[in-house]
Amino acid sequence: MNRQHPKRLLIGAVFTLVSSLGFFLPSLQAAMSPKEILTKADEARGNADGVEWEIAIESVEGGRQQQRTIRVTARGFNSLAEFLAPPNVKGQKLLMLDRNMWFAKPGLSKAVPISPRQKLLGGAANGDIASTNYAGDYKIVETSEGLVNNEACYLFDLSAVDNRATYDRIKYWVSKERLVGLKAEFYTVSGKMFKTATFEYENSVKIGGQPRTFISQMVITSAVMKEDITTMSYRKASIKKVPDSIFNLNLLTK
Amino acid sequence: MGMAGEGRDSDDPTIPKKLAERFSYDLRILTYGVTQDPADSKQNPKNNFLQIPHYLGGLEIRPDLRLNLDPVELSAKPRMKLEYRAWQEGFRKGDAEWKDDWYVNEWLARWKARENLFLSYGRENLQWGPSFLFSPSNPFFQDNGRRNPYLEVPGMDFGRLVWIPKSSWTLSFIANTDEGQNKPDGPNRYFISPPPPFEKTYSLKVDYTGRENYGSVILSYREHSEYLLGFFGGGTISDAVLLYGEGVIAKGNEGLYPQQDSSPFGASMQKLHQNDVDTVLLIGGSYTFERKGTLTMEYAYYSPGYSNAEADRYYSLRRKAGEAFELGGPLSGFGQMVLGQTAVTGLRLLRRNYALLQYTQTNILNVMDLTLRWTQNLDDGSFQITHVVGYSLGNHWELFSVGAVNAGNGDSEFRSILNYQWMVGVKYTL
Numbered sequence: 001m002n003r004q005h006p007k008r009l010l011i012g013a014v015f016t017l018v019s020s021l022g023f024f025l026p027s028l029q030a031a032m033s034p035k036e037i038l039t040k041a042d043e044a045r046g047n048a049d050g051v052e053w054e055i056a057i058e059s060v061e062g063g064r065q066q067q068r069t070i071r072v073t074a075r076g077f078n079s080l081a082e083f084l085a086p087p088n089v090k091g092q093k094l095l096m097l098d099r100n101m102w103f104a105k106p107g108l109s110k111a112v113p114i115s116p117r118q119k120l121l122g123g124a125a126n127g128d129i130a131s132t133n134y135a136g137d138y139k140i141v142e143t144s145e146g147l148v149n150n151e152a153c154y155l156f157d158l159s160a161v162d163n164r165a166t167y168d169r170i171k172y173w174v175s176k177e178r179l180v181g182l183k184a185e186f187y188t189v190s191g192k193m194f195k196t197a198t199f200e201y202e203n204s205v206k207i208g209g210q211p212r213t214f215i216s217q218m219v220i221t222s223a224v225m226k227e228d229i230t231t232m233s234y235r236k237a238s239i240k241k242v243p244d245s246i247f248n249l250n251l252l253t254k
Numbered sequence: 255m256g257m258a259g260e261g262r263d264s265d266d267p268t269i270p271k272k273l274a275e276r277f278s279y280d281l282r283i284l285t286y287g288v289t290q291d292p293a294d295s296k297q298n299p300k301n302n303f304l305q306i307p308h309y310l311g312g313l314e315i316r317p318d319l320r321l322n323l324d325p326v327e328l329s330a331k332p333r334m335k336l337e338y339r340a341w342q343e344g345f346r347k348g349d350a351e352w353k354d355d356w357y358v359n360e361w362l363a364r365w366k367a368r369e370n371l372f373l374s375y376g377r378e379n380l381q382w383g384p385s386f387l388f389s390p391s392n393p394f395f396q397d398n399g400r401r402n403p404y405l406e407v408p409g410m411d412f413g414r415l416v417w418i419p420k421s422s423w424t425l426s427f428i429a430n431t432d433e434g435q436n437k438p439d440g441p442n443r444y445f446i447s448p449p450p451p452f453e454k455t456y457s458l459k460v461d462y463t464g465r466e467n468y469g470s471v472i473l474s475y476r477e478h479s480e481y482l483l484g485f486f487g488g489g490t491i492s493d494a495v496l497l498y499g500e501g502v503i504a505k506g507n508e509g510l511y512p513q514q515d516s517s518p519f520g521a522s523m524q525k526l527h528q529n530d531v532d533t534v535l536l537i538g539g540s541y542t543f544e545r546k547g548t549l550t551m552e553y554a555y556y557s558p559g560y561s562n563a564e565a566d567r568y569y570s571l572r573r574k575a576g577e578a579f580e581l582g583g584p585l586s587g588f589g590q591m592v593l594g595q596t597a598v599t600g601l602r603l604l605r606r607n608y609a610l611l612q613y614t615q616t617n618i619l620n621v622m623d624l625t626l627r628w629t630q631n632l633d634d635g636s637f638q639i640t641h642v643v644g645y646s647l648g649n650h651w652e653l654f655s656v657g658a659v660n661a662g663n664g665d666s667e668f669r670s671i672l673n674y675q676w677m678v679g680v681k682y683t684l
Binding site: 061064065066078085086087088090091097098099100101105106107108110112113114115116117118121163164243244245247248249250251 | 280282318366369370372381382383384389398399403404406416418420421424426459461463464465466467468488490492493494495496498540542544548616617619620646648649650651652683684
């Protein structure tokens with residue numbers, strides 16, 4: 001009796017099964033629609049139901065450096081950013097309710113309405129600090145493939161659905177393996193690229209009880225002045241239910 | 255890193271430690287000097303009536319304290335102000351004095367009864383609305399704090415109930431129960447016009463916030479005097495453009511108006527329009543330049559203000575009262591009384607048509623914030639030019655300068671009290 005024959009059969013079967021998974025997994029992901037892939041990528045950069053995180057922003061613009069630490073609480077199109085450091089900006093607040101924005105400062109009697117054009121800091125726009133909803137804010141004009149740091153990616157050409165979106169057009173590279181956004185190019189209405197961004201994901205949060213990789217850094221580089229770089233480091237990220245009162249002007253200053 | 259719901263230390267912290275974890279504070283210290291030139295107008299002849307100090311020096315310590323005992327939040331803003339005043343004009347020329355003030359400018363106890371229902375009582379600077387020139391929809395404060403952001407608006411006492419039935423809607427019931435620090439001899443007495451006599455006021459405020467617009471309606475009752483329907487709203491027209499409006503319809507005007515009669519000066523100040531319905535409307539808009547600042551324009555129509563005929567009577571009465579006061583004769587005391595009425599008419603503005611042009615730019619070269627403002631009285635031609643500059647010296651220190659220059663003839667609104675005022679100072683934030 002050859003006792004090694006069943007053992008070899010078993011090893012062969014296991015080997016065949018594991019090898020075929022390499023074919024099946026991409027097939028499973030290929031079964032996801034582009035919108036579903038984009039939604040998955042959005043999950044790693046915030047959550048439509050509610051997220052809170054701290055962002056340390058370091059901006060170099062025209063050779064001048066500036067730092068800010070901001071606590072952001074966001075839900076859908078609404079976000080509240082509270083400046084934590086340095087001391088001379090501590091307590092300032094930026095409230096965004098869809099396309100309405102207000103800025104409040106300790107000592108300023110009342111919150112001032114501001115326009116979306118007013119910048120946060122350096123190359124970071126107000127919309128960059130809130131959670132991302134590219135799947136909802138943009139339509140996919142074209143899908144192709146690309147590489148970012150030798151990592152195979154889906155390349156989405158996105159166009160803003162309406163004027164709620166922060167940008168008119170984005171080219172977005174999403175990792176095929178990890179389903180997270182790795183790189184973005186941002187364009188004006190006239191088609192001119194004005195900044196690029198790269199992303200890292202070393203954080204982890206629980207979504208639906210499952211750990212999920214989460215954004216840890218976004219580096220924004222101006223396309224015009226390549227030395228102008230804004231680095232946003234995300235920390236203390238947590239998914240949480242955010243009540244309406246957080247975004248209420250009547251309760252903003254105390 | 256950043257994992258939600260991480261396990262906590264199993265040792266239960268002591269109560270003092272828990273309180274310490276929920277306590278936070280800020281500390282700001284300001285020191286400043288002010289030079290101001292009293293206008294030699296008939297309202298204040300030779301500065302003997304208002305006795306405005308020519309020089310002021312101030313040191314203010316401003317701690318803000320907060321304790322979060324969810325669902326209760328407590329906060330307090332105690333203040334210490336040490337002020338030096340020196341006179342260069344009038345009876346008090348050569349006088350100097352020191353004054354210290356210890357007070358709580360604001361405090362608040364807020365209870366979150368439910369996630370969408372809040373009750374609070376405390377002393378607050380309760381402001382709202384998008385306008386810079388003034389806030390007609392606000393029945394509580396005449397000063398909206400926009401002219402000099404380094405001066406704190408004195409707080410008043412309010413009870414509030416805030417209910418958020420849906421994310422887009424808020425309903426507030428507000429009771430203004432006491433004048434608090436907002437009184438004629440309050441902490442800013444040399445910087446702003448004195449407030450009118452206090453009356454308890456009750457308001458119902460309804461707020462709506464849409465996708466790119468917002469609006470509010472405020473129904474108010476001021477005891478013994480006025481019913482007011484305030485409103486404001488605005489919209490984000492594009493990435494660069496905001497439009498807004500604000501106003502009030504009021505029944506019951508407690509302002510003083512000049513009436514010809516048989517008084518020694520041929521006229522006197524009287525409440526003539528207590529049953530009138532008045533309208534105040536302000537419209538404005540702003541444009542933000544790419545990588546630069548924001549230009550704002552406003553126009554306000556203030557119907558309770560004086561007409562040309564009323565203004566002529568007012569200035570004539572004021573001239574006669576001022577001359578009587580200066581002469582020191584038998585009518586001097588009467589003149590002084592009338593000057594008190596012409597100085598505080600109970601009206602927010604003296605005339606009917608105003609315009610504002612403002613340029614604001616923040617973070618210039620990463621260190622400077624700048625505001626330049628032109629406020630024009632379109633009826634009498636007088637105007638005021640204001641600058642506000644803040645310059646950062648590192649993360650804690652800020653140099654600031656706030657100045658106002660008034661122009662117009664002697665019988666005009668902006669030249670009645672001061673020719674100019676300039677404040678320069680340093681702020682330290684811990």
